[in-house]
Amino acid sequence: MRLAFLKRQIIVLALSMLGLAFFAPDAFAELTAKANHDNVEINLNYHGSSVSVSGQCDPGADLFIKVTATGSEQKLMRKDRVGGALWMNVEEITFEDTPGFYYLRGTRAPVDALSPQALLDNSIGYVALEKNAQLKPVADEETKQVLFDEFVKYKESKHLYNESVGGIDLKQDGNGPSYYTLFDWPYQAPPGQYDITVYESRGGQVIDTATAQLTVDETGVVKTLDDMATQNSALYGAAAVAVALVAGFAVGMIFKGGGAH
Amino acid sequence: MYLYLPVAHTSISIFLPIALGLTVGLMSGLFGVGGGFLMTPLLIMMGIPPTVAAATDSNQIVAASTSGTFAHWRLGNVDFKMGMMLLGGGFAGGLVGVEVIKILRAMGNADFVIKITYVLMLGIVGSYMLAESIQTLRKRKNQLEETVDKPQSRVARTLAALPLQTRFEKSGVTHSALVPIVFGVFVGILAAVMGVGGGFLLVPVMVYMLRMPMHVVVGTSLFQILFNCIEVTFLQAVTNHTVDFILAVLLLAGSTLGAQVGTVFGRKLKGDQLKILLAVVVIGVTIKMITELTLTPSLLLSPGGGH
Numbered sequence: 001m002r003l004a005f006l007k008r009q010i011i012v013l014a015l016s017m018l019g020l021a022f023f024a025p026d027a028f029a030e031l032t033a034k035a036n037h038d039n040v041e042i043n044l045n046y047h048g049s050s051v052s053v054s055g056q057c058d059p060g061a062d063l064f065i066k067v068t069a070t071g072s073e074q075k076l077m078r079k080d081r082v083g084g085a086l087w088m089n090v091e092e093i094t095f096e097d098t099p100g101f102y103y104l105r106g107t108r109a110p111v112d113a114l115s116p117q118a119l120l121d122n123s124i125g126y127v128a129l130e131k132n133a134q135l136k137p138v139a140d141e142e143t144k145q146v147l148f149d150e151f152v153k154y155k156e157s158k159h160l161y162n163e164s165v166g167g168i169d170l171k172q173d174g175n176g177p178s179y180y181t182l183f184d185w186p187y188q189a190p191p192g193q194y195d196i197t198v199y200e201s202r203g204g205q206v207i208d209t210a211t212a213q214l215t216v217d218e219t220g221v222v223k224t225l226d227d228m229a230t231q232n233s234a235l236y237g238a239a240a241v242a243v244a245l246v247a248g249f250a251v252g253m254i255f256k257g258g259g260a261h
Numbered sequence: 262m263y264l265y266l267p268v269a270h271t272s273i274s275i276f277l278p279i280a281l282g283l284t285v286g287l288m289s290g291l292f293g294v295g296g297g298f299l300m301t302p303l304l305i306m307m308g309i310p311p312t313v314a315a316a317t318d319s320n321q322i323v324a325a326s327t328s329g330t331f332a333h334w335r336l337g338n339v340d341f342k343m344g345m346m347l348l349g350g351g352f353a354g355g356l357v358g359v360e361v362i363k364i365l366r367a368m369g370n371a372d373f374v375i376k377i378t379y380v381l382m383l384g385i386v387g388s389y390m391l392a393e394s395i396q397t398l399r400k401r402k403n404q405l406e407e408t409v410d411k412p413q414s415r416v417a418r419t420l421a422a423l424p425l426q427t428r429f430e431k432s433g434v435t436h437s438a439l440v441p442i443v444f445g446v447f448v449g450i451l452a453a454v455m456g457v458g459g460g461f462l463l464v465p466v467m468v469y470m471l472r473m474p475m476h477v478v479v480g481t482s483l484f485q486i487l488f489n490c491i492e493v494t495f496l497q498a499v500t501n502h503t504v505d506f507i508l509a510v511l512l513l514a515g516s517t518l519g520a521q522v523g524t525v526f527g528r529k530l531k532g533d534q535l536k537i538l539l540a541v542v543v544i545g546v547t548i549k550m551i552t553e554l555t556l557t558p559s560l561l562l563s564p565g566g567g568h
Contacts, residue, residue, distance in 0.1 A: 044507075047263035047272040076562040086554045088373035089563065147562075154562045187265070187272040218267065226267040229502050237498025240320050240506050241491050244513055248327025251517035255332065 282515025290523020333480030354449020475532030
């Protein structure tokens with residue numbers, strides 16, 4: 001009787017394991033990230049692009065997708081009213097430990113999904129960026145907060161910073177749970193290397209990350225002219241003047257409405 | 262249809278700079294100004310970095326002023342003798358102006374000083390031109406040019422007493438050679454500081470101080486601007502790498518045509534009418550710059566460097 005009971009237990013356990021394996025195949029799916037571009041090419045007709053990020057993920061977890069540029073210091077001039085009348089630049093502020101480009105998209109607001117420490121450790125969200133940034137010469141936290149808000153406003157006006165909630169499609173199919181999001185890549189984003197980092201969070205902590213890379217490159221005529229402007233600047237300057245002179249003369253020759261006054 | 266600007270690192274609809282070039286080229290042919298005092302701020306508003314806007318603007322002024330100078334030369338409106346003297350002074354003044362800019366940048370507020378210079382110079386010039394032109398139009402009873410039969414002012418008597426008196430046949434005036442050279446230096450300094458061709462400064466100098474006929478002023482001013490801007494374009498390309506060739510081509514596509522059209526319209530207008538029109542434009546730009554300096558800006562941070 002005892003043996004029969006044991007046999008029944010083993011069969012139930014085996015069936016449970018089989019059920020788990022069959023019905024929840026991706027309970028522990030590995031997070032992956034892939035961009036549709038390895039590089040964005042800036043050619044003569046370039047006006048931005050679209051960059052999609054997709055991959056496998058855990059069902060039920062929150063996702064944050066962050067795109068940042070390398071480089072960590074920027075210098076801007078601060079305006080203030082002088083003499084009660086005129087606005088002028090009064091000092092240079094250096095923003096250290098701040099990326100030149102920062103796009104963040106999440107399934108929820110970062111402060112709702114992650115603990116303060118997790119936000120700081122992974123630089124997720126403007127709040128975390130502000131805490132991690134060093135502003136010089138700024139001594140007190142209140143001024144730092146005000147200036148950082150202005151910094152974000154400035155960067156957003158240039159389409160170089162963006163933080164949003166939503167826009168990440170989650171689905172489950174034969175391949176398991178996956179995500180997909182599409183960024184409108186701004187033409188203002190300069191050439192260079194960009195890091196795409198996907199964070200998976202649960203219970204206020206980051207449980208997994210995945211990365212991909214994106215390169216933005218000038219090509220063709222754009223690259224030729226940009227290189228020439230910096231590396232053969234005398235020839236470039238002479239050519240610019242020559243083209244202007246020829247164009248001016250050519251139009252002058254075409255419009256022959258002359259005769260002395 | 263968009264084009265990517267390789268030096269400005271931004272993308273722009275091709276129609277915007279062409280339309281802007283057309284408008285400013287029209288002013289070039291009409292008034293004998295390069296249009297930089299209008300073009301550069303408008304380019305900055307379109308999202309072009311200020312240093313690229315100023316340098317590329319000089320490039321397109323070369324095209325517009327070549328077109329305009331050629332058109333006015335055909336009409337017999339260029340006083341080459343006067344122009345060469347103004348140019349000589351302008352070149353020297355430009356070199357000094359570049360050094361002044363370096364010092365201002367080291368002090369950290371070149372942008373503000375440049376804007377204040379704009380406001381003062383444009384305000385004084387525009388107001389004086391408007392007041393004087395309206396006054397002249399009111400007194401006017403025939404079609405004679407205002408330079409005829411006016412009593413000599415104290416300034417004119419002082420200028421007449423200077424050495425090296427030279428006859429300028431095309432303009433029909435006699436002045437000391439020192440006058441256009443010194444004014445040229447002054448204009449050259451201001452032009453380098455403000456990043457313009459200097460026409461809006463030179464035109465009033467030639468009209469009110471040198472008493473040249475307006476139509477000769479237009480052609481001669483364009484001649485001086487042409488060579489000034491050739492110098493500035495080349496120096497900006499070599500020193501600062503801020504001339505955007507694609508943007509310059511788009512601007513000059515409009516400005517060369519605009520300069521021709523402006524020259525045709527200018528022939529149909531009297532000198533005083535031209536002065537009033539230019540004064541209105543100059544005052545309009547001054548008011549805009551004053552509002553930028555006095556109203557709270559939407560962004561309290563701006564990039565370093567500047568104009």
